[in-house]
Amino acid sequence: MSALCEDYQRYLEPGFIPFDPVELARRTEEIVCRGDRRKYTKFYCTGVYGGIATGFACGCCLRCIFCWVNWSRDFPEKYGSFRSPAEAFYQLSRVARKARVSQLRISGAEPTLGKAHLLGLLEKVESSPFRLLILETNGILIGADPDYARQLARFKKVHTRVSLKAGTPEAFTSKTGGRPESFELPFRGIVNLLKAGASFHVAAMTADPRIVTKQERQKLLERLSLIQPALADNLEEEVVAPYPTTLKRLQHAGVKLKWDKGRR
Ligand code: SF4
Numbered sequence: 001m002s003a004l005c006e007d008y009q010r011y012l013e014p015g016f017i018p019f020d021p022v023e024l025a026r027r028t029e030e031i032v033c034r035g036d037r038r039k040y041t042k043f044y045c046t047g048v049y050g051g052i053a054t055g056f057a058c059g060c061c062l063r064c065i066f067c068w069v070n071w072s073r074d075f076p077e078k079y080g081s082f083r084s085p086a087e088a089f090y091q092l093s094r095v096a097r098k099a100r101v102s103q104l105r106i107s108g109a110e111p112t113l114g115k116a117h118l119l120g121l122l123e124k125v126e127s128s129p130f131r132l133l134i135l136e137t138n139g140i141l142i143g144a145d146p147d148y149a150r151q152l153a154r155f156k157k158v159h160t161r162v163s164l165k166a167g168t169p170e171a172f173t174s175k176t177g178g179r180p181e182s183f184e185l186p187f188r189g190i191v192n193l194l195k196a197g198a199s200f201h202v203a204a205m206t207a208d209p210r211i212v213t214k215q216e217r218q219k220l221l222e223r224l225s226l227i228q229p230a231l232a233d234n235l236e237e238e239v240v241a242p243y244p245t246t247l248k249r250l251q252h253a254g255v256k257l258k259w260d261k262g263r264r
Contacts, residue, residue: 005031009177010074012063014254018179021140025061029113031076032059038114039080041072043091045099049134053096055088056108061140063177064165065253066211068243073109085120089128096130107136115141115148122155135160139186140178142193149192160200161236162190167204167212167220175211190227203236210257211240 008027009019032039039058046054058072058080072079083091092104104125111118112135125133135152139162142148152158164187166172169180193200202224206217224232240246242259250257 005077009063011249012065012177012253016177018173019063019177021061021176021178021182021185022144025110025113025141025144028059028061028076028110032057032080033114033117034082036114036116036120037082037084038088038117039072039076040083040088040091041070041080041108043088043095045095045101049103049105051099051101052103052105052134053092053099053101054105054107055092055111057106057111057113058109059113060109060138061113062110062138062165065175065249065255066205066240066246067249068241068246069109070245076109085117085124088117088121089124092125093128093130102130103132103134104130105134105136107134110138110140111135112137112141112148115145115151119151122152122158126155126157131157133158136163137161137189138163138165139189140182142189143185143187144189146192146195149189149196149198152193153196153198158199160193160198162186162193162200162202164202164204164220167206167216167218167223171212171216187223187227190224190231194228201234201236202231203238205238205240206235207237208239 009024041056041058043055046052059076060073067073096104135158137160152160165176169183172178172183173180190202204220205211206220221232
């Protein structure tokens with residue numbers, strides 16, 4: 001492990017010290033970004049959204065206990081290869097052509113790390129024959145930097161999916177490791193996207209009462225409604241899935257969930 005990574009935040013364990021996600025983003029960018037190049041672990045096609053070519057970005061600024069992402073989230077220095085915007089676009093195009101799909105996605109851990117890279121890649125998508133790129137984000141950096149939303153809104157082919165992690169500051173800390181005051185950042189990101197006129201929608205694990213209680217779900221919906229009622233009406237609600245990394249992270253955090261038979 002390099003000196004850079006000695007006190008780097010990995011997965012959560014009982015008694016963890018809450019961190020500033022923006023500071024963790026900055027530290028993670030030191031690992032996964034070099035100029036306008038950033039690390040990806042793979043490019044592949046998947047059936048979600050009706051078939052989509054996906055770039056799996058390395059590194060994140062949260063440490064969700066239910067996260068499904070591979071260990072590149074926790075140990076970004078060990079995984080992935082640096083790609084320029086042109087190289088990432090080439091890889092996405094290659095995968096899309098092979099699978100005969102016209103949509104692209106940047107997902108994985110947190111694709112908004114490395115703003116120069118992402119905007120460079122989006123420029124290439126905008127002038128390409130592809131019809132859509134879906135950007136999947138936790139919204140932290142879009143909340144911390146109002147210019148991010150303005151930049152994203154420039155691209156007519158870009159649709160952002162903001163994935164909220166909690167409905168209260170306390171739940172945000174216990175589930176993501178981020179300090180309670182950072183709970184506001186993704187909501188601020190949503191406001192920034194709205195003001196900028198960007199195409200986006202909001203998702204949350206609110207269909208899973210093991211992760212988000214009824215009361216917390218209600219608070220999250222009310223918070224969204226205060227910004228704009230349609231955001232709550234159109235919330236994409238999902239459940240946690242028992243990926244091996246998810247199970248291990250829950251175990252590290254000391255959280256036990258009951259799973260239906262056959263789901264693990
Ligand atoms: S679930 Fe998303 S935001 Fe949370 S740690 Fe994983 S990649 Fe990051």
